Amino acid sequence: MATVYIPTMLLPVTGGVKQTQVEARNVRQLINALEDQFPGIRDRLLEENQVRSNLAVSIDGEVARMGLLERVGENSEVHFVPAISGG
Amino acid sequence: MTSNIVLSEVEYNVVGKRHVRPDGVDKVTGRAQYGADVQLAGLLQAKVLRSPHAHARIKSLDTSAAERHPGVYAVVTAADLPFASLTREELGGDYQRLKFASNHVLATDKTLFKGHPVAAVAADSLHVAEEALNLIKVEYEVLPPAMTVKQAMKPNASLLHDDLFTSELGEMSDKPSNVASHMAFEAGDVEQGFQQADVVLEREYETASVHQGYIEPHNSTAFWNADGQLNIWCSTQGPFVVRTNVADILRHPVSKVKVTPMEIGGGFGGKITAYLEPIAALLSRKSGRPVKLLMTRTEVFEASGPAPGTWMKVKLGASRDGRITAADIFLAFEAGAYPGSPVMQGAACALACYDVPNARINGYDVVVNKPKTAAYRAPGSPQAAFAVESVIDEICEQLNVDPLEFRLRNASREGVRRVEGPVFRRIGLVECLEAARNHDHYSAPLEGPYRGRGVAAGFWFNRGFQSAVNISVNPDGTVNLIEGSVDIGGSRASIAQQAAETLGIAYEDVKPTVVDTDSIGYTMVTGGSRTTFATGWAAIEAAEDVKTQMVERAAQIWDASVDDVEYVDGVLSHKSDPELRMTFRELARQLLGTGGGITGASNVDPAGEGNGFGVHVVDVEVDPDTGKVTILRYTAVQDAGKAIHPSYVEGQMQGGVVQGIGWALNEEYFFSDQGQMMNSSFLDYRMPTALDLPMIDTVIVEVANPGHPYGVRGVGEVPIVPPLPAIASAISHAIGARINRLPANPGAVLEAMS
Numbered sequence: 001m002a003t004v005y006i007p008t009m010l011l012p013v014t015g016g017v018k019q020t021q022v023e024a025r026n027v028r029q030l031i032n033a034l035e036d037q038f039p040g041i042r043d044r045l046l047e048e049n050q051v052r053s054n055l056a057v058s059i060d061g062e063v064a065r066m067g068l069l070e071r072v073g074e075n076s077e078v079h080f081v082p083a084i085s086g087g
Numbered sequence: 088m089t090s091n092i093v094l095s096e097v098e099y100n101v102v103g104k105r106h107v108r109p110d111g112v113d114k115v116t117g118r119a120q121y122g123a124d125v126q127l128a129g130l131l132q133a134k135v136l137r138s139p140h141a142h143a144r145i146k147s148l149d150t151s152a153a154e155r156h157p158g159v160y161a162v163v164t165a166a167d168l169p170f171a172s173l174t175r176e177e178l179g180g181d182y183q184r185l186k187f188a189s190n191h192v193l194a195t196d197k198t199l200f201k202g203h204p205v206a207a208v209a210a211d212s213l214h215v216a217e218e219a220l221n222l223i224k225v226e227y228e229v230l231p232p233a234m235t236v237k238q239a240m241k242p243n244a245s246l247l248h249d250d251l252f253t254s255e256l257g258e259m260s261d262k263p264s265n266v267a268s269h270m271a272f273e274a275g276d277v278e279q280g281f282q283q284a285d286v287v288l289e290r291e292y293e294t295a296s297v298h299q300g301y302i303e304p305h306n307s308t309a310f311w312n313a314d315g316q317l318n319i320w321c322s323t324q325g326p327f328v329v330r331t332n333v334a335d336i337l338r339h340p341v342s343k344v345k346v347t348p349m350e351i352g353g354g355f356g357g358k359i360t361a362y363l364e365p366i367a368a369l370l371s372r373k374s375g376r377p378v379k380l381l382m383t384r385t386e387v388f389e390a391s392g393p394a395p396g397t398w399m400k401v402k403l404g405a406s407r408d409g410r411i412t413a414a415d416i417f418l419a420f421e422a423g424a425y426p427g428s429p430v431m432q433g434a435a436c437a438l439a440c441y442d443v444p445n446a447r448i449n450g451y452d453v454v455v456n457k458p459k460t461a462a463y464r465a466p467g468s469p470q471a472a473f474a475v476e477s478v479i480d481e482i483c484e485q486l487n488v489d490p491l492e493f494r495l496r497n498a499s500r501e502g503v504r505r506v507e508g509p510v511f512r513r514i515g516l517v518e519c520l521e522a523a524r525n526h527d528h529y530s531a532p533l534e535g536p537y538r539g540r541g542v543a544a545g546f547w548f549n550r551g552f553q554s555a556v557n558i559s560v561n562p563d564g565t566v567n568l569i570e571g572s573v574d575i576g577g578s579r580a581s582i583a584q585q586a587a588e589t590l591g592i593a594y595e596d597v598k599p600t601v602v603d604t605d606s607i608g609y610t611m612v613t614g615g616s617r618t619t620f621a622t623g624w625a626a627i628e629a630a631e632d633v634k635t636q637m638v639e640r641a642a643q644i645w646d647a648s649v650d651d652v653e654y655v656d657g658v659l660s661h662k663s664d665p666e667l668r669m670t671f672r673e674l675a676r677q678l679l680g681t682g683g684g685i686t687g688a689s690n691v692d693p694a695g696e697g698n699g700f701g702v703h704v705v706d707v708e709v710d711p712d713t714g715k716v717t718i719l720r721y722t723a724v725q726d727a728g729k730a731i732h733p734s735y736v737e738g739q740m741q742g743g744v745v746q747g748i749g750w751a752l753n754e755e756y757f758f759s760d761q762g763q764m765m766n767s768s769f770l771d772y773r774m775p776t777a778l779d780l781p782m783i784d785t786v787i788v789e790v791a792n793p794g795h796p797y798g799v800r801g802v803g804e805v806p807i808v809p810p811l812p813a814i815a816s817a818i819s820h821a822i823g824a825r826i827n828r829l830p831a832n833p834g835a836v837l838e839a840m841s
Binding site for chain 1: 181256356463509510617
């Protein structure tokens, strides 16, 4: 089971639950699994069926590069973090 | 007294050496081709009519007289952009994004900053174009501007956009607002953390809008051919991003847009946005002629992205033994006319240097009537560091703890969890702090009145993203390396070095060339401290591809299995027959007669970016009569992972420090009450010159990034982060009063002293 850390802004959606465990092989499945637990959270994480442009998904410390297709490991730690580019 | 030191962990043959840059001769002899040098048959010159008001409604716009003016070939306005003829229903969820992008290029109903483009003219000459601009009649209804986040966040503030609502990760506010978004991170129990503290300080900070200050103004030449092929020559950090943006705004197929990046005279993050390219393209399509459009320095200041002005509040708690127990941070960053400030980057960087168990950070992205902000070296991090590091400096004073010792006690290291969640892997902050503490600068006495020393740490993520490289073997044993990364700071050399090291050939045998978007695979911008890391990865993979093919060819020539051939340091040899041996050069000579040439190719999007940290020490002297600050000595320490070309790493460090010094001491947009910039020239916008500064000493620390074959971490952005707080703290120690607003120009210093 992957451990997902809920973004601070979405704690009202989860009733204050800060982290949860989900069964998922990729980010799409992970977000769907979150939606099952916390209805409404998918729309807060996605726009136009993609991860919001100002968000990135961090899996085991690596920023996901394949969006919703990025693989999630059995014991992965997943965070939704600000999307960073640079100057 | 001055020194540049490299603390190396690993030595290579080519990597880590100070080779001559491939573009050096062209640049010192003036032969390098920049965007302003582009000449095409039938070339027209263009000028942009810009709003004289910071905030105004366009009541009417009449270009008919300009269109009739002799020598004028085309006039364009927002009505010529595809957005003008697309409906909200057609664009769906893309509506607001395209609206903002299109309106930024050419204003539709409102102008949102002084200098906002309203119309453009292409003519026989620049003078005719300027005459024609004067014939365009625009009737404005001037509106009150909101020039700072404090003004723009007030409940009764003048609204820039009637349809902008505050987004809190997808949840929208009920009413329109200048606050485009709010985001927060929280870790631990903040209130409990403050209860555990022996000292709690709460301070408020502001920084001014500053410009990247690249020496070469924006430029773009476009030719829209009759077959729909659009060719663009411009000065950009990201030709593929320009291609994408132009195709998007003009609703033109991306395959019909070719962008050729010319040599670039500086960017620092400010040359990613396509300001001129869509306008030049529209003028070319309308006139049927190639069109060149150049910005003046005033236009660069008034209409291209500055770094945001900010308003920040920091509350920090620490225990008597010098441990940070809690932090509560508020950041509000100016986005400029359209959403998109780097406030979340600032929030994610704010506490990255420290292991803070309990923390809360709130960030607000706020639109104001200034040019839309653009990236500037470690976007958001310098401002946030100024606020956090300044409070840490005060806490050190109160606790009577050495500031480097305090930072060492709290330093982030492998395994520390960041406030936004992820855990650091191998990083080199502790090594940088130790190197700073061991440097003779830190132990050197600093005597005399009105002198002070400051230290600060800084962080930037560093990024990967997509890069492509092709390497072709020439018959003389050299290779051509084709890349899509624009060379701003010596990346031709650093990429070529990694290819040469991998191939086991001499650096001089690799000829790197930066090409257009039709000639190489997708390559992200030169920015984000990514190029030597990611395009380096691409060069390594392309070189490995070449090696594989060279081994196959040698096996074919020797009638052997590829498993029997090995490739070591540029020499191919049979594992069991010592007679069968060829150098890379010897095999290259035989390629054309044994099956043809060899080209290695790669497209990468590498993970494994290594986070970057730096620690700076600065000594200043303040003139008590004038408030002028003199930098007496400056030492910058930074973890480069592996310095592929130490001279260019030192150059990045010194350049970042110089820009940081300007940000800290002098640089600032001055606006009139009506929002007009009053210092839009290098005479009045005061950047540091060589005469203002001492030699910047550097120490390169090499804590190899395990996510890169040679251990590379990006280096371009970290060095602009620490100067703001280090200098502010040094001044504070010199005058005995805190500096809570930047720039600390003479007037501000005198005010603090009083």
